[in-house]
Amino acid sequence: MFSKIVFAAVAAIAAFVQVSAEVHTITFNNACGYGTPILKGQDGSTLSTGGAYTGSGALDGVIAFLQNGNCGGNGEGCTLVEATLSNGYSSADISLISPHSFSVSSGFGYYNGCDNSGADCTYNGCPDAFYQPDDTHVQVGCSANDVRQPCITFCK
Numbered sequence: 001m002f003s004k005i006v007f008a009a010v011a012a013i014a015a016f017v018q019v020s021a022e023v024h025t026i027t028f029n030n031a032c033g034y035g036t037p038i039l040k041g042q043d044g045s046t047l048s049t050g051g052a053y054t055g056s057g058a059l060d061g062v063i064a065f066l067q068n069g070n071c072g073g074n075g076e077g078c079t080l081v082e083a084t085l086s087n088g089y090s091s092a093d094i095s096l097i098s099p100h101s102f103s104v105s106s107g108f109g110y111y112n113g114c115d116n117s118g119a120d121c122t123y124n125g126c127p128d129a130f131y132q133p134d135d136t137h138v139q140v141g142c143s144a145n146d147v148r149q150p151c152i153t154f155c156k
Helices: 002-020
Strands: 023-030 036-040 046-048 053-056 059-067 080-085 090-095 106-111 118-121 140-142 148-154
Touching (some): 023 036, 023 080, 080 106, 090 106, 090 118, 106 140
Parallel strands (some): 023 148
Antiparallel strands (some): 023 053, 036 059, 059 080, 080 090, 090 140, 106 118, 106 148
8 A cells, every 4th residue: 555655646746747847949940041040058058050959947048149150159240139948937139239230130939928929130220139238128028837939030
């Protein structure tokens, strides 16, 4: 009898862990016909060179840009998409804060929660990008769990 109770408890815990596990996916749509989408982690490691990236747990401070041959290793000189994806609160934005600058139209949109929320920057001077660190009104938040970050799109 004791073993049946222990087995039931372990099964319930395993089911809870599977249900509550945090998973986020970032995908790309490069409509430019050139360049390579790059996704980097907060530690500077390259997480993706264009394919979908799925992370278990929160994705804190990831950056994405289209490497067109003119971007620095962290997107310097190019349009940057920044994101933090965490259950209960996710945030993403487009950054043109120096040393970043407009290179190609870039945008993002959430799905699997907060659908139809996102931003696009299609020209230099667009109103939906950070130009100064205090331009926080351009951040797009999402409170859904397991949100799939954008499809990040270039040359939309």
